[in-house]
Amino acid sequence: MNxxxxxxxxxxxxxxxxxxxxxxxxxxxxxxxxxxxxxxxLKPWRFVVVRDSERLERxxxxxxxxxxxxxxxxxxxxxxxxxxxxxxxxxxxxxxxxATENLLIAASALGLGAVWCGVxxxxxxxxxxxxxxxLPERVIPLNVVLLGYxxxxxxxxxxxxxxxxxxxxxxxxWEKGNS
Amino acid sequence: MNxxxxxxxxxxxxxxxxxxxxxxxxxxxxxxxxxxxxxxxLKPWRFVVVRDSERLERxxxxxxxxxxxxxxxxxxxxxxxxxxxxxxxxxxxxxxxxATENLLIAASALGLGAVWCGVxxxxxxxxxxxxxxxLPERVIPLNVVLLGYxxxxxxxxxxxxxxxxxxxxxxxxWEKGNS
Numbered sequence: 001m002n003x004x005x006x007x008x009x010x011x012x013x014x015x016x017x018x019x020x021x022x023x024x025x026x027x028x029x030x031x032x033x034x035x036x037x038x039x040x041x042l043k044p045w046r047f048v049v050v051r052d053s054e055r056l057e058r059x060x061x062x063x064x065x066x067x068x069x070x071x072x073x074x075x076x077x078x079x080x081x082x083x084x085x086x087x088x089x090x091x092x093x094x095x096x097x098x099a100t101e102n103l104l105i106a107a108s109a110l111g112l113g114a115v116w117c118g119v120x121x122x123x124x125x126x127x128x129x130x131x132x133x134x135l136p137e138r139v140i141p142l143n144v145v146l147l148g149y150x151x152x153x154x155x156x157x158x159x160x161x162x163x164x165x166x167x168x169x170x171x172x173x174w175e176k177g178n179s
Numbered sequence: 180m181n182x183x184x185x186x187x188x189x190x191x192x193x194x195x196x197x198x199x200x201x202x203x204x205x206x207x208x209x210x211x212x213x214x215x216x217x218x219x220x221l222k223p224w225r226f227v228v229v230r231d232s233e234r235l236e237r238x239x240x241x242x243x244x245x246x247x248x249x250x251x252x253x254x255x256x257x258x259x260x261x262x263x264x265x266x267x268x269x270x271x272x273x274x275x276x277x278a279t280e281n282l283l284i285a286a287s288a289l290g291l292g293a294v295w296c297g298v299x300x301x302x303x304x305x306x307x308x309x310x311x312x313x314l315p316e317r318v319i320p321l322n323v324v325l326l327g328y329x330x331x332x333x334x335x336x337x338x339x340x341x342x343x344x345x346x347x348x349x350x351x352x353w354e355k356g357n358s
Contacts, residue, residue, distance in 0.1 A: 001181060001182060002180060002181060002182065002185075002288065003180060003181065003182040003184075003185035003186075003284055003285070003287070003288035004207070004211060004285060004288050004289075005182075006181075006182035007182075007211045007214050007281050007284065007285060008210075008211075008214050010214065010216075012216055028183070030339060030344055031337045031339040032183060032186045032187075032337070034337050034338045034339045034340065034343070035186050035187050035189065035336065035337040035338065035339075036280060037189075037191055037280075037283070037295050039297050041338075043338060043340075043343070045343065046343050046344075046345070046349070047343060047344045047345070047353075048344075048345045048346075048347070048348070048349055049344060049345070049346050049347070049353050050346075050347055051346065051347060052347045055347050055348070077349075090297075090300050090301065091297055093272050093273060093276070094272060094276045094297065094299075094321070094322075097272070097273045097276030097277055097280070098276055098277075098279070098280040098295075100277070101215060101216075101276070101277040101280040101281060102186050102280060102284075104216070105182055105186065105281075105284065106182070106183060106186060108182070109181065109182035109183055110183075116216050116277075118218050118269075118270055118273065120273075121269050122269065133345075133347075133348055133349055134348040134349050134350070135349045136349060136350075139349060142273070143273075157214065158210045158211070158213050158214040159213045159214065159220075159222060160209060160210040160213045160214075161213065161222075164213070164222070164224065164225050164226060165209055165225075165226045165227075165228060166225070166226070166227045166228070166312075167227075167228050167229075167230065168227070168228070168229055168230060168231045168234050168312075169227070169234070169312060169313040170225070170227055170256075170312055170313050170314045170315060170318060171313070171315075174226075174228050
């Protein structure tokens with residue numbers, strides 16, 4: 001499938017079959033995630049792949065919008081302990097979000113379904129997820145991505161809205177053909 | 180090109196040819212951007228496409244790492260004035276980062292080159308870019324993406340590093356085949 005089709009095909013999938021996701025596919029998702037750009041190429045991202053059913057159950061318990069029964073979860077975390085701390089502190093959410101989006105597009109390309117469940121900046125949720133995943137201090141969970149073979153289908157789509165686009169200055173309508 | 184190849188082919192391109200990017204391609208980039216997920220589907224993203232050479236020059240002046248000579252810039256901004264303000268305030272950076280990554284992958288798919296220049300959370304830079312783009316209060320520039328036909332080539336790559344991946348709890352080594 002070509003890249004644009006795949007971007008449109010990526011939808012939040014919340015129903016999963018029982019079939020486990022093969023390790024080779026998980027690795028491919030991680031390869032895609034780590035192809036994202038990061039500020040000053042600092043790569044503050046860390047990934048916790050959760051496969052153990054008991055740990056998955058504990059994650060489900062603490063995630064208000066992550067109760068779905070997925071056989072795999074990947075938490076994308078930011079490591080603020082590294083090198084140029086001030087840069088990582090400023091940009092880790094953006095870097096880890098770009099990595100997460102790559103991961104979701106790769107999942108769509110590989111026939112998997114996934115949903116991004118937000119954690120940061122909700123302090124109580126960060127603390128609860130950190131406890132389940134045994135994160136050290138200053139490694140912060142941005143999200144938990146639930147993952148599996150999809151048991152629901154959603155049509156490809158964009159939510160493109162030209163009213164959200166300006167030309168040159170905010171509020172000046174951008175229309176195809178006016179520049 | 181398939182989606183995974185395209186994710187690996189996306190590199191930060193900083194040298195551009197003089198050929199202008201067609202409006203139809205800019206629109207395709209925006210379509211891809213607005214196919215990203217957002218928290219509670221609130222779509223806090225706004226896009227300012229900059230084509231005017233004088234305004235591009237003013238952007239270059241204020242961007243410390245955005246001095247490159249690109250014929251098009253797209254600033255991805257978060258609108259914090261809308262609906263459920265607390266949700267947008269919490270998640271706009273992540274939502275807009277996902278949209279930006281979609282835009283960059285689409286650029287790579289369409290044979291364009293692009294580079295993500297960070298703005299948020301650097302307060303002085305936010306203020307300067309907001310002034311150039313005439314953003315209203317509470318519309319915040321996350322970044323400026325510089326865009327054009329590439330005048331440099333970079334090989335596809337991932338920066339995949341298995342040492343950044345844990346299994347079930349942080350620090351437990353994840354290896355393909357151990358789960």
